[in-house]
Amino acid sequence: MNAIPLSSMTPALPEIVLAAGAMALLMVGAFRERSAQLVNLGAIMLLVAAAFLAAALPDGTAFGGSFTVDGFARFMKVLAFGGSAVALVMSLDYLAVEKQQKFEFAILILLSATGMGMLISAGDLIALYLGLELMSLSLYVVAAFNRDSVRSTEAGLKYFVLGALSSGMLLYGCSLIYGFTGTVSFAGIAKASANGGIGLTFGLVFLFAGFCFKVSAVPFHMWTPDVYEGAPTPVSAFFAAAPKIAAMAIFARATISAFPGIVPQWQQIVVFVAIASMVLGAFAAIGQRNIKRLMAYSSIGHMGFALVGLASGTAEGVQGVLVYMSIYLAMTVGAFAVILSMRRPEGMVEQISDLAGLSRTNPAMAFFLALLLFSLAGIPPLAGFFAKYYVFLGAIKAGLYGLAVIGVLASVVGAYYYLLIVKIMYFDEPAKGFQPMPGELKAVLGVAGLFNLLFFVYPAPLIAAAGAAAKSLF
C-alpha cells in the first residue's frame, strides 16, 4: 500500500508535540495525586516549545494539502501558542487561591491550542472544521470549569449551545461550497469559483456566519459579554487572547486563499461586519459597570478594527490584521493581568468602581493599566495607535474611505469609556486597596505595558515580519 513516510508529517510537528504532550500529561495527572502544579508547568513548557517549533519550521504542506505551513501560519501560530502560554501562566495563582486546581485545566488548554494550530494551518474545509471543533470543544469545557458556580455553568452552556448553532451554520456553508465547486480544498475552490455564482455566495455567507461567531463580531457577538462575565477570570483572559487569533487567522486565510475570484461579494460582508462591530463595541461598552463585560465589548470593537484590514483584501490590509492581532494580544493580556489582581481579602471583585483611586493605593498598577487603556483607545505614540494606523492605511489604499472614516469615529467614541476608567483610577476617592499582586502577573503586566509604551521606538521587526507573513498568503 502507499504508506505515508513519517518525515512527510514534519510540517505538523508543533501540533503533534502538543497533542502527544497533552496525552502524556493526562497520564501524569491521572496516576499521580495532586499533580496539578507539575502538569501546569509541563503544559507551559510544551506551549513555549511548540511556539519555537512553529517559528522554526520551513514552508511545506502535509497530508495531501490539508495542512499548510507558510509565513502566515508561522506568525499566527507563534501568537496563538504564546498567548495560550501567557494565559496559563496568569491562571496559576487564581486557580490555587480559588481552590480550582485541577490538572485537566492545563490539558484542555493544550488540546485547544492544538486545535488552534490545526485551524491556522488548515488547507481545506474538513481540516478547518476539525480544527475549529477541537479548539471550541475545549473552550466550552473550560468556560464551565467552575462547575459549582451557577454563572460559570451558565456561561459554559450558553457558549456551547450558541457554538453548536454556529458550527451548524458553518457546516451548511461548507456543504454548499462543496456542492457548487466539487472540492473542499482552498486551492481547488479558488480555481472553481473564479466565475462566482449565487449558490457559492450563499455558502460563503454561512461560512462567514460561523467565522464571525468565533471572532465574536457583530451580529454574532451575543455570547461574548455573558461568557466573559460568567467564566472564571483566567478563562476569560484566555478567550480574549488565543482563540480570537486563531479564528481571525482562518477568517483571513479562507477568504484570501479560497475566494480570490469573488472579492466584491465577500468584501461587502466583511465591511458590514467590521462597521457593525466597531460601532456596537464603542457604544455598548459605555454603560458597563463590570470590567469583564467591558473587556468583552472592547474585544468586539477590536475585532471590528482588525476586520477593517481584512476588508481591503490586499497584502497591506492583511499585514494590518497581523500587526493588529499581535498588539491586541499584548494589550489584552496586560489588562487581564490587572483584572486578575483585583482581589480583596473577602474575594475577587470585578466592578469598575472598585478601581477608584487606584493611583493612590497602588500607583504602579494604576500607571500600567492607564498605559494599556490609552493604548486600547489608540492614542499615539502607544502601540494601539500603530495597530489602528496599519489597518486604516490598508483600507484607504484599497479605496474604502467610508469604512476608514467610520472606524476613526468609532475609535473616538471608544476612547470615552477607556478614559473614564483612567479618570476613576486617578481622580476618584480611593476605594479599599487590593491584595499584593502575584509575581507572575506583575511580570506579564510589566512586559505588556513596556511593549505598548516602547513599541514606537523600534517597530520595524514586527511590521516587517507581518508584511512577509501577509505576502505568503497571496
Place this chain on the structure above:
Amino acid sequence: MIIPALFFYLFAGVCIAAAFMVIAAKNPVHSVLYLILAFVNAAGLFVMMGAEFLAMILIVVYVGAVAVLFLFVVMMLDVDFAELRQGFLQYLPVGALVGAIFLAELLLVVGAWVIGPGVPQTIAAPIPTGVNNTEAIGRVLYTQYVYYFQAAAVVLLVAMIGAIVLTLRHKTGVKRQDIGEQVARTKATAIEIVNVKPGQGLGA
C-alpha cells in the same frame, strides 16, 4: 429501472416523513422511535448507492447504540414538554417570518443551480472498481485521510475529558470495598482481646 426508482422513493419518502414525526410527535419516546425509523431508511438509501459498509455501520452504531442511549436518557429525564411548548405560539410570527425569508433565499439558490465549469476537474475521488466497500474505505482511511481520522479522534478525547471534568465528583464518606486493605489486616488491627472478669459483664 423502475424498481430501483420505486425503492428510492419509498425509502426517501418514509425517511422524510419519519424525520418530520421526530419533531412533531407529542411523546418524546415516540420521537426517538421515529428517529430509528429514519435511520433505517437512510441505511436503505446507502445500500441503493452501493455503500453497504456505511449502511451497516449506520444500523449498528446509530440504531444499536446512539438511539438506544437516547431512549434511555429520554425515559430517565422527566421533561415536561407541555411546559416547553407554552412559548411556542408567542414566537410563532417571528419564527414564521424568518422561515419565509429563508425559504425565499433557498428558492433563489436552487433556481440558480448550475454546475460550475471547473467542477469536473476538481472532483476528488473516483469510485474504485473491483474492491468491496470495506476494503476501499480501509485503503484510504489510514493513508489519504489519516489526518482527518486522527483529528476526529482527538476531538472525541476532548469530549471524554470534558465530560469527566464537569461531572465526576469524588464523594467523601462513602463506604467502598477496598480489597487490598482487607487483605492487609493483621491480628493486631483486627481483634481486640478484652479481659472480662467473671460476673461483671462488659460494663457500660
